Amino acid sequence: MMNLRSVRRPCAVALLLSITGASTAVAQGAAAATAAPGAVTRADLATRYLLMDAAYAAADSSARLTDSTRAALNRIFDRSTLSFFGGRFAVTAAMMDTAITMADPTYRYVRRELPRDVVIDGRPARALRDALSARLARLDSAGPLAQAIVSARARAALLVDTVSAERSAEFLAEPSTLARAVAAEVSALEKGHNPYARQVGDLWRSYRGANGTAVAMRVIAPRAAATRAVGVLLALHGAGGDENMFANGYGQGVAARVARENDLLFVSLATTPFMTSPVQFDSLMAVLGRDYRLDASRVYLLGHSMGAGAAARLAQERPRALTAVACLAGGAAVTAAGAPPVLYLGAQLDPIIPAARVKAAAAATPTGVYEERVNEGHTLMVRGAVLRALPWMLQQPRR
Structure with a gap:
């Protein structure tokens, strides 16, 4: 989600408003740490979407899907979408597992925990966030750099102690790299420069x-x-x-x-x-x-x-x-x-x-x-x- 220098690249979800996965390995580490044993979380469903997306693309590219299998897989997956919007997470997960297995017979779902108590250079992440936010608050938020300041504030806000399973921007970030990138952006803004101009x-x-x-x-x-x-x-x-x-x-x-x-x-x-x-x-x-x-x-x-x-x-x-x-x-x-x-x-x-x-x-x-x-x-x-x-x-x- 963020600058490639500041965050692992994410992979977005189809069903959920704020959950994504960066790769199969990262996605499987994106389940909520506080979930009750056996309970299906939104992060679990997000992970499954990522795995489905990858498995379907691989099977489609290699021409491994017959017309009948493609049709059956799509029907099951769309039923899981409808189930999700009905709030039936366990049923949704079961249907998604069935669909993923049709595209990739080796599939097995693995849940891992999100990181807690994030520390960057010996300091809690929130301390760095608050310091950067304070510097941004002293800038002219109505001037020509107003929109750049909006971006910098949003990026600084991702530096948190406890990573949320509801915000992909948080659980995909590499905190120390992100902190360095945002610090550089804030320094540029303090000098009157737009750090996002012409940024590749x-x-x-x-x-x-x-x-x-x-x-x-x-x-x-x-x-x-x-x-x-x-x-x-x-x-x-x-x-x-x-x-x-x-x-x-x-x-x-x-x-x-x-x-x-x-x-x-x-x-x-x-x-x-x-x-x-x-x-x-x-x-x-x-x-x-x-x-x-x-x-x-x-x-x-x-x-x-x-x-x-x-x-x-x-x-x-x-x-x-x-x-x-x-x-x-x-x-x-x-x-x-x-x-x-x-x-x-x-x-x-x-x-x-x-x-x-x-x-x-x-x-x-x-x-x-x-x-x-x-x-x-x-x-x-x-x-x-x-x-x-x-x-x-x-x-x-x-x-």
């Missing part, structure tokens, strides 16, 4: 949007962003996900990889704020425009499920600001004058947002194109859909 690499951040809303985001900048104007790929996750979903989840971060290969600034966002006001988009682009040179002719938008609905709304309300849009397993009609081309991808087996609904939205969109993922369901369709959608968007004429 992978950074977890936050910015202040419309009505003072704090919006979390992952920014993954290619090397080209340090020296020239680059295009932008914005990604909006589905319900229950977080700003890390497209960055490392959803097919093991395939969207971030394709963006990097095409010299695009990749920005994976917390979706909910974008469902309420298009001004969130305006604020975001202003923040990114201060930190990087942006190619306004290449601004792409990708969304899954709830995120697809938010993407369609932005295309309707800010049509001329977007080059192309892709709505995966969701979306609505886009009828605004000057609307960008919109690719709608439905999933044949989707019980949450049926393919027929996605197809109808495409049919009602003058610039819409519809395609369907066969033998796939609501969540596991995303990897293949991203691999189809991103090349399609990049082929569309620049604005």
Whole structure:
């Protein structure tokens, strides 16, 4: 989640708002330390999603899945999603275990504890956090560095003594490395410099949007962003996900990889704020425009499920600001004058947002194109859909 120099790279979850895993080994260490013996935690379910995502991608890439197995696996996994939203965690875990085993027969779930009593250079983590926060409080939070200060504060807040199983940003961080990185950022701000300007690499951040809303985001900048104007790929996750979903989840971060290969600034966002006001988009682009040179002719938008609905709304309300849009397993009609081309991808087996609904939205969109993922369901369709959608968007004429 944070700068690659300050945090282990995370892998986002599909079902949960604030849980992710960095790798199979890290994810298996992400279970809640305080859980009752045998109780299924949100972190347990997050771990299982990561393992499912990896196993499905590996089986799909090696062509080990038959059509019937693919369909059965997707149906089970989507039922586990519905069970999760019904609060039946134990049932959800059992169904996820069944689905993972279908993709990887060697699978066995292992729970480990989260770290406690975090100490950095002989001091409790909270002491460093409080010292950094105090330095930030003395800066001009209304001046030109206001948004950079918002990010630094959010990053400093991740330095905690007891790591939460509910916040992936905390349990994925390497505390001493993070502390050094944030200290350097605070020092730069004290000298009047923006530490995030032209920064290359992978950074977890936050910015202040419309009505003072704090919006979390992952920014993954290619090397080209340090020296020239680059295009932008914005990604909006589905319900229950977080700003890390497209960055490392959803097919093991395939969207971030394709963006990097095409010299695009990749920005994976917390979706909910974008469902309420298009001004969130305006604020975001202003923040990114201060930190990087942006190619306004290449601004792409990708969304899954709830995120697809938010993407369609932005295309309707800010049509001329977007080059192309892709709505995966969701979306609505886009009828605004000057609307960008919109690719709608439905999933044949989707019980949450049926393919027929996605197809109808495409049919009602003058610039819409519809395609369907066969033998796939609501969540596991995303990897293949991203691999189809991103090349399609990049082929569309620049604005």
